[in-house]
Amino acid sequence: MSTAVSPLAPKKYPKMPAIDGVRIATAEAGIKYKGRTDVLAMVFDEGTTAAGVFTRSKCPSAPVDFCRQNLSGGKARILVVNSGNANAFTGKKGRETTSLTGQAAAKAAGCTPGDVFLASTGVIGEPLDAGKFSHLLSGMVKDARSDQWTEAAKAIMTTDTYPKVVTATVKLGDTDVTINGIAKGAGMIAPDMATMLSFVATDAPIAANVLQDMLSRGTAKTFNAVTVDSDTSTSDTLMLFATGAAAKRGAPKISDPKDARLGAFRRAFNKMLKTLALQVVRDGEGARKQVEVTVTGAKSARSAKRIALSIANSPLVKTAVAGEDANWGRVVMAVGKAGEPADRDLLSIWFGDNRLAHNGERDPGYSEAATSAYMKGDNIAIRADIGIGRGKATVWTCDLTKEYVAINGDYRS
Amino acid sequence: MSTAVSPLAPKKYPKMPAIDGVRIATAEAGIKYKGRTDVLAMVFDEGTTAAGVFTRSKCPSAPVDFCRQNLSGGKARILVVNSGNANAFTGKKGRETTSLTGQAAAKAAGCTPGDVFLASTGVIGEPLDAGKFSHLLSGMVKDARSDQWTEAAKAIMTTDTYPKVVTATVKLGDTDVTINGIAKGAGMIAPDMATMLSFVATDAPIAANVLQDMLSRGTAKTFNAVTVDSDTSTSDTLMLFATGAAAKRGAPKISDPKDARLGAFRRAFNKMLKTLALQVVRDGEGARKQVEVTVTGAKSARSAKRIALSIANSPLVKTAVAGEDANWGRVVMAVGKAGEPADRDLLSIWFGDNRLAHNGERDPGYSEAATSAYMKGDNIAIRADIGIGRGKATVWTCDLTKEYVAINGDYRS
Missing domain, CATH: 3.10.20.340 (ArgJ beta chain, C-terminal domain)
Structure with a gap:
């Protein structure tokens, strides 16, 4: 496998700011790769809302099923992602792995398994042993820090040749709020969804139904408009989390998708999705143009x-x-x-x-x-x-x- | 461009027999290739019936339009094929070329332009000058011989690494009839149609409506079931001609698609289509398996x-x-x-x-x-x-x- 960085990689990467209410840790579990991180835990403060869009594959991975089920609650406390194994087409064992990982993550974060989200990326069809990394989660939650966004993007890479990050700060009402995003994906990229994994978080206080509306609309001209090879992954997952921490600093709480105060945020968010989606294309396997x-x-x-x-x-x-x-x-x-x-x-x-x-x-x-x-x-x-x-x-x-x-x-x- | 023969090429080629009522000539017109033939004329005796299936592309080539129009007559006296230029997306000039070629071919074969069929394969979008080969046609018709089937297959090749031919002899009633087929295609191969060009001829006395029925049914599990790269050509053309010459030797005239005497012929014909379609796949550009x-x-x-x-x-x-x-x-x-x-x-x-x-x-x-x-x-x-x-x-x-x-x-x- 080529290890050269894509010639289309960004010339420079943004310095990723903290998102109030989000802490991040990465670890080396040795699931498939050696000498690099392959597990990501993103820990959210209580009150964090969540939205997601997922692959339309008829053979979705076990973590996609798990996320879809938990999304109805609209709340999130921890996201756990591993690279190197997609936990897709792994049958009953796959469901046991998501269940065990969900329990371990909930215990580590002090929440219920219903507040956990999971994603896995890598080889399809190999059983993923939850024991390889679930024991790491409580230590990761303890060590998690707010300045680890680029590390987070690195831990979820597979054949990617560079980490994909983006950030923006915009006004919500009169208050600055921050949005950070990461993505991975290099092959098996096609609508719908045209990325394998992407996670975006903000400190804005936005209700889950509004997040879902923004996310579903925002993907049409971004992640659902990119293709590397027409092959749709079993694992595609794009999630958006809002901790609401900016409310303490005066940001208005948004609970209506049509709220006019959301305009700048929505524009910035859509632009970020496009930037991430294009970064995925520009790291398409073997891409030169x-x-x-x-x-x-x-x-x-x-x-x-x-x-x-x-x-x-x-x-x-x-x-x-x-x-x-x-x-x-x-x-x-x-x-x-x-x-x-x-x-x-x-x-x-x-x-x-x-x-x-x-x-x-x-x-x-x-x-x-x-x-x-x-x-x-x-x-x-x-x-x-x-x-x-x-x-x-x-x-x-x-x-x-x-x-x-x-x-x-x-x-x- | 690689010139090595595909490792999946047939180990041996059949010796192609004559089809009573069909004469063939090839020529070097230098349309694009040098030092090889690039024009084929297949001349049919009076009374020859014809059927065809064509690309479903919304941007068909000028020769495809020409053939579709003439097919309603159900009769054929001459087929002219060139390689090196597809005469596709050539606008008004393209239609002028088919019209001029049709007139030249009709004059050469002593028939009306409505009894002419044309096919072109090669680059899309370059104007094809009929003057490059239409003056050759009357000489070609004069020189045409019945033993040139393999030469015919060679003249229509583009990126093909080997000529594609097949033959079968079967009973129609109590009389032996012969079916010969040729094909070309190596890339831009996908349903529908999954070949660029293929022509099959027989001496059996079969009405045009029966030919069309056999051809349309026969393609579903053969040419419409092969793909090299999912890219459908603008020029795909598969035609079937029946001279009826075997009637003189006692073969029954078939005018009903349900005629039970057609069974062996239909089975052999379907098998030939599959053989030709697989030869196209096995010559897929760069194919090793x-x-x-x-x-x-x-x-x-x-x-x-x-x-x-x-x-x-x-x-x-x-x-x-x-x-x-x-x-x-x-x-x-x-x-x-x-x-x-x-x-x-x-x-x-x-x-x-x-x-x-x-x-x-x-x-x-x-x-x-x-x-x-x-x-x-x-x-x-x-x-x-x-x-x-x-x-x-x-x-x-x-x-x-x-x-x-x-x-x-x-x-x-």
């Missing part, structure tokens, strides 16, 4: 997104980008195979600002030299205008390189 | 096929096979992402005879050594039993190797 696919003029927004994903998931489009080849004929192919309304003779295609095709044929003014130069960049924008309506969508992916094949040809062994 | 995916126990046959294609198109499953890694967790993932009814806890998975997973978890009797040995073979059978119904389907694909990326990263340039 980020690809933004925009479809305009489709029959509807839904139709535009389907066409955009057809382009973004096409192995032939992705290998052409890897080869720095402006092979727009493959974009025509991908529009055609999407099965959505389209009229070949109205279709136009751009790579960056270079219009290659117009009204169903090659653009007479198209410059091969200019486009070839454009393809050498590491941010490639593809646009297809379908020409029949007003539907629009943007999705993001990465190129398909030999390294993707190498990484995934010997991941398990 | 053939993969047969069978789904049983699904809610319906349709559901089974969707799940099977989800497995067969998964880059993670295909790279695992390339890496000789029995990573059955990725099969679980692909079942889960198909969106079809499934119960994780009833799922069983086999690689060959090795049952790896049963009732939603790893099979306790699973042998890593035996399965690893199995994965080294070049024919890999994956079976998933969904455990909820009686729906069954089989599809075929190949592995995803670095060579696929290499071939497609610099195809156009």
Whole structure:
């Protein structure tokens, strides 16, 4: 497995501030990896609210089932995440592991198992022995500190080549509140959900139903608009926690999704989700280029997104980008195979600002030299205008390189 | 571009017999390739019937439009195919090219343009100049011979590493009739249709409506059940021609699809389609292994096929096979992402005879050594039993190797 950091990694990482009411610890349990952390505990003060969105896979992992069940309470006291083993397709043993881990975490955090959330990422189908890390949890809770966000992002990595973090401070009413987020994911990335794991926390006092509304809406144009390889994980989990600690400093309590005071927070939160989602794409296995696919003029927004994903998931489009080849004929192919309304003779295609095709044929003014130069960049924008309506969508992916094949040809062994 | 012949190529090729009423010529027009043939003319005696199935792409090529229009007549006198340029997404120029080629072919064969069929394969979006080869057609028709079937298969190759041919002789009534088929296709292969081009001809006297019935039914479990990269071509064309010449030797004329005398012919024809479709898979770009995916126990046959294609198109499953890694967790993932009814806890998975997973978890009797040995073979059978119904389907694909990326990263340039 390649250990080189993606060339698309951020040039610099933000210094992650504390979130009042959140403490973090990481540990080395040796579940699969050696010489690195592989367990994360995120401890929340009493009163923390929670929301989540999960994979739509028909074969979800045991931790996904566990989280879905606990989410109805809308409260959280501790999140436990391990990397190296997904505890997916592990049957009765998998459920025993989540149950045992849930009990150990509840005991460590001084709460009920209903206030525990779990996530696991790594190999599918190998039984995960809760005994490998559950005994560590009480010590981790004791040692947990508020300045460990980047460490948290590192502990949940699998084939990721860099930790994914983001932070923002915004006004809620007249009070500054902070939002921190982490994510991991490098392969098996596709809607829905287009990340394996991501966790966001804030000190804002926001009710669980409002968190859920923000999260569900926020994913559509962010995590649900990125794809690395069209393969949807069994474990995808995106959770949002709000400790409410900022209420002490005067932040208003928000219990209505339509509360106008939520505007700045929602915008900042959506931007953070997009940043995290793009960090996942930019760390796509073997990725050398980020690809933004925009479809305009489709029959509807839904139709535009389907066409955009057809382009973004096409192995032939992705290998052409890897080869720095402006092979727009493959974009025509991908529009055609999407099965959505389209009229070949109205279709136009751009790579960056270079219009290659117009009204169903090659653009007479198209410059091969200019486009070839454009393809050498590491941010490639593809646009297809379908020409029949007003539907629009943007999705993001990465190129398909030999390294993707190498990484995934010997991941398990 | 690699020029090595696929390791999965046939060990030997059949000697292709003549089909009474069919004459073939090939030529070097230099459309894109140098030093090889790139134009095929297949000339049919008067009275030849025709049927066809075509890509479901919303952006079909100009020749596909041309063929669809002419097919209503149910008759054929000449087929002209070129490789190197698909004449797809070429707008008005593309239609002019098919019109000019159609007229030149009709003149050469002494028929009307309505009896002409055309196919083009190669790069999308480049205008195809009919003048490059239409002047060759009358000479080709004059020189056409009945023993050129393998030459025909060679002239239509693009990234194919070997020509694809098949032949069978069967009884129609008490008379022997012959069926010959050729195909090309190596990438941009997915239902529907799962080949770029394939042409089958027979001397049997069969009416056009019967040909169409046989062809439409025959593709479902053959060409529409193979995928190389999930990318559907704009040019997929499969046609069946019947000259009827065997009537002179006593073969009965068939005009009813339910005619019982058609049984042996239909079985042989379906087997030939499967052979050609598998030859396409086995020449999948960069392919080193053939993969047969069978789904049983699904809610319906349709559901089974969707799940099977989800497995067969998964880059993670295909790279695992390339890496000789029995990573059955990725099969679980692909079942889960198909969106079809499934119960994780009833799922069983086999690689060959090795049952790896049963009732939603790893099979306790699973042998890593035996399965690893199995994965080294070049024919890999994956079976998933969904455990909820009686729906069954089989599809075929190949592995995803670095060579696929290499071939497609610099195809156009």
